[in-house]
Amino acid sequence: MFEIKNLSVNYGGIEAVRDISLSVPEGSIVTLIGANGAGKSTTLRTIAGLVKPRSGRIEFMGEDITGKDPAYIVGKGITLVPEGRRIFPDLTVLENLKIGAYLRSDSIEDDIEWVYSLFPRLKERSWQYGGTLSGGEQQMLAVGRALMSKPRLMMMDEPSLGLAPLVVRDIFSIIRKINEEGVTILLIEQNANMALQTADTGYVMETGRITLSGKGSDLITDEGVRKAYLGG
Numbered sequence: 001m002f003e004i005k006n007l008s009v010n011y012g013g014i015e016a017v018r019d020i021s022l023s024v025p026e027g028s029i030v031t032l033i034g035a036n037g038a039g040k041s042t043t044l045r046t047i048a049g050l051v052k053p054r055s056g057r058i059e060f061m062g063e064d065i066t067g068k069d070p071a072y073i074v075g076k077g078i079t080l081v082p083e084g085r086r087i088f089p090d091l092t093v094l095e096n097l098k099i100g101a102y103l104r105s106d107s108i109e110d111d112i113e114w115v116y117s118l119f120p121r122l123k124e125r126s127w128q129y130g131g132t133l134s135g136g137e138q139q140m141l142a143v144g145r146a147l148m149s150k151p152r153l154m155m156m157d158e159p160s161l162g163l164a165p166l167v168v169r170d171i172f173s174i175i176r177k178i179n180e181e182g183v184t185i186l187l188i189e190q191n192a193n194m195a196l197q198t199a200d201t202g203y204v205m206e207t208g209r210i211t212l213s214g215k216g217s218d219l220i221t222d223e224g225v226r227k228a229y230l231g232g
Contacts, residue, residue, distance in 0.1 A: 001026035001184060002078075002153055007056030009039075009046050016042045018208040019056070024153065024186050029179050031187040031195040031216065033229055034205035040188045041083060043205075044155050047186075048080045049073045060153070075103050077152035081159060083188075085142040089131025093122050096130050096141055100148030108148065115144040118174055136167035143174065147183070154178070155186045160194065172198050192229035196220040204229075 002024040009017040017039045024030045032040050045051045047058055049070040058066045065073055079100075087096050097115060101108045116123035119140040125133065130141060139159055146154055156175070160168040172194050179185050189195035196202050199216035204225060212225070219225050 001061060002186070003057075003059045004043075004047070005057040005059070007043070007046065007058065008054045009042050009051060010054045011042070015054075016208055017046070017053075020205070020208075020210045022203050022210060022213070024184060025200075026152075026184055027179070027182070028200045029175070029185045029187060029198055030201045030203070031189055031199035032203045032205055033189060033192040033195055035228075036190070037207075038205040039208040040205055041157055044080060044157050044186070044188060047073075047078065047155060071103065074149055077150070079146040079149045079151040079154050081142050081146045081154065081156040083157040083161060085135075085138045087130040087133075087138050087141050087145065089129065091130055092127050093130060093133070093141055094126045096145050097122075097148050100145035101150075103149065111148055111150065115147055118147075118177065119144055136163050136170070139163060139167075139171060140174075143171075143178075147178070151183060153184045153186065155188075157188045158190060159187070160189060160191045168194060192225070193220070196225075 004020060004022050007017055007020050008015065034040055042051060046053050049068050052067050057064060060076060060078060065076065097112055121137055122140055122144055130138065133141065159171050175185060175198060187195055187199065196216040196219050202214065202216045202219045203210050204212040
């Protein structure tokens with residue numbers, strides 16, 4: 001479904017991503033874990049068209065989308081839930097959701113109800129301003145907004161960042177449910193334990209390179225991964 005081939009990205013003179021390759025099969029959850037500064041977010045931003053790569057190729061459904069405009073990439077069925085939520089604080093919950101569907105010309109009412117079924121608290125707060133929501137509710141809104149574009153591939157950048165453990169469990173439960181509804185997911189997470197428990201496949205990224213990959217269930221028992229990322 002989705003492939004990165006020998007991707008390299010520079011920020012000025014800094015090589016942030018170094019010749020990485022990975023694949024995301026349709027219907028799967030794939031996670032990319034690693035320390036701060038490893039190049040994970042840069043990878044997602046490059047896929048989304050927000051950063052231009054130095055070299056390499058990004059393919060989605062057999063099409064080369066390397067360096068394409070972000071709106072074109074969203075239109076093809078790829079959406080990004082950014083780190084830090086990035087909701088519109090001065091718009092209501094409902095207005096935020098409608099913005100997620102800005103490229104669509106069909107009816108969005110059924111999809112709004114679907115998002116509300118995933119996140120009942122958003123329905124209860126549909127006319128509340130985004131900036132007045134709790135951190136967990138804002139994360140739910142960011143995910144719901146991304147779903148409004150009807151993505152085939154949803155990329156998520158640190159969805160559990162700054163959230164209480166109970167809320168984190170709720171978010172990962174929703175990630176599984178979204179995947180079961182047919183949305184393929186590429187997930188970046190510093191909470192490696194939750195990410196590897198959730199993912200079919202995991203990649204470990206260190207200083208811009210992918211150093212290890214395998215099934216999520218295998219990586220969670222790997223001694224090196226446990227020492228570096230799971231506190232074991």
